[in-house]
Each structure stands twice: as structure tokens, then as C-alpha cells.
Amino acid sequence: MNLNSGILFAVSAALFLSTSVSSCKRTADPRRIATVDSLINAVEAVRLTLNELDTDRYADAQAIFRSRSALFLERFNDTLDKPTAAILGEQFVQLRESAHRAADHRMMLDAAQRTAIRLKELQQDMIHVALPEEGTRTALVQETAVVEGIENGVMQVIANYQANHRVLEHQASVDSLLADTLPERRTR
DSSP states (O other), X not given: OOHHHHHHHHHHHHHHHHHHHHHTSOOOOHHHHHHHHHHXXXXXXXXXXXXXXXXXXXXXXXXXXXXXXXXXXXXXXXXXXXXXXXXXXXXXXXXXXXXXXXXXXXHHHHHHHHHHHHHHXXXXXXXXTOSOHHHHHHHHHHHHXXXXXXXXXXXXXXXXXXXXXXXXXXXXXXXXXXXXXXXXXXXX
């Protein structure tokens, strides 16, 4: 065997091996990539929704609670008719909850942002077939559950935001109930 035939054999063998190895390589599953795309779109919709809500409204409610909590407590010591007590009690509780609602809002936004980053990384891993098939399947199941949890959490944030909005709308009428109506107290 001469040198040229040896080189030709080596090149032929290398080409054969490279094509046979690449033909065994997995390709990205378009259905799974479409699933990740759908999850990314869902998380982006969540982020847009949360960013549209005016978080200053929580701060407004917190400020009202701080400035009027003493008035509420003073009125609770008075003898109140049942409807007035119910209105004042509900408003007090709702205003007090505004700080928790603001924290929940921030927490859901943070969770959505972290999830979006993870999903984009997963998408890249899937495109480049960097995960084993079982790892991809497990990641999709886990991320789907996380996105569903975030979507449910956002529904609660929206309900809380609406409750906070109603509280702020009713504050003027509640302020009139907080006003001390006993003449002997006003003269002290």
C-alpha cells in the first residue's frame, strides 16, 4: 500500500465516521419548542398585566391606613350601630392588607421575571439539543406547573388590586363615618 492510498483510506474512513456520528445526533423536537414558546408567551402576558396595574394605589392605601388607623381604633371603642361597625371594620381590614397586597404583587412579578429567564434558557438548550430527552421532558413538566401557578397567583393579585381600588373609592364616605360625631368629645 502506498502513501496516497493510505491517505485516501484515512480520509474516506473519517468522512464515513463523521456522517454516521452526525446521523445519530438527536434533533430538536418542534412540538416541545412550541410548548416552551407558549409558556414564554404566557409569562410575558403575565408580566404585561402586572406592569399595567398602578402599584402606587397600594402605597395610597398604606398611607391612608397609617394616617387614620388611630381614628379607626378610637371609633371602634365607641358604641356603633351594626352597619357602621361593619363598614368601618371592613375598611380597616382592607387598608391594613394593602402592604401584603403590594408585596404579593412584587413577588408575582419577580417570579414571572425569573421564570421568563429560565424558559428562554430552556428554549436555547432545546434548540441546541443540550439536554437529554428525559431532562427535557422533566423540565417541561416542571415549568408548565410553575407557569400555571404564576397564572393563578396573578388572578389573585388582580382580585386584590380590584379590592384595593374599591377601598380607595369608598374612603371618602368612610372618612365621614370616622369623624367624631359626639359633641362632648369635639370640645375637649
